[in-house]
Amino acid sequence: MFRGGLVFANYCVTCHGINADGNGRAARLYNPRPANLRASDKNNAYIGLIIKLGGEAMGRSQFMPPWGAELTEEQMSDLVAYIRSNNVNPAANP
Incomplete structure (x- = not known):
């Protein structure tokens, strides 16, 4: 999860937010707003x-x-694992 967290912090946090809830500092600039991951x-x-x-x-x-x-494929895979680890929606568990 650590590596995925680094990728998230570098590429995703501005829009999706530190909590991956779609409330990053740039989120207000977009319509539709970034997804609540x-x-x-x-x-x-x-x-x-x-x-x-x-x-x-x-x-x-x-x-x-x-x-x-x-x-890289590895970074994307790590990122998916990180996003999944923060997901609170029981319907999303693979």
């Missing part, structure tokens, strides 16, 4: 794809950038 009902594969391909490619917000060209 703590309450997400998406599975690991979907989370991995949205990280890799970005929101627009997945039919979601155009403001979620694609990170696949910047992050």
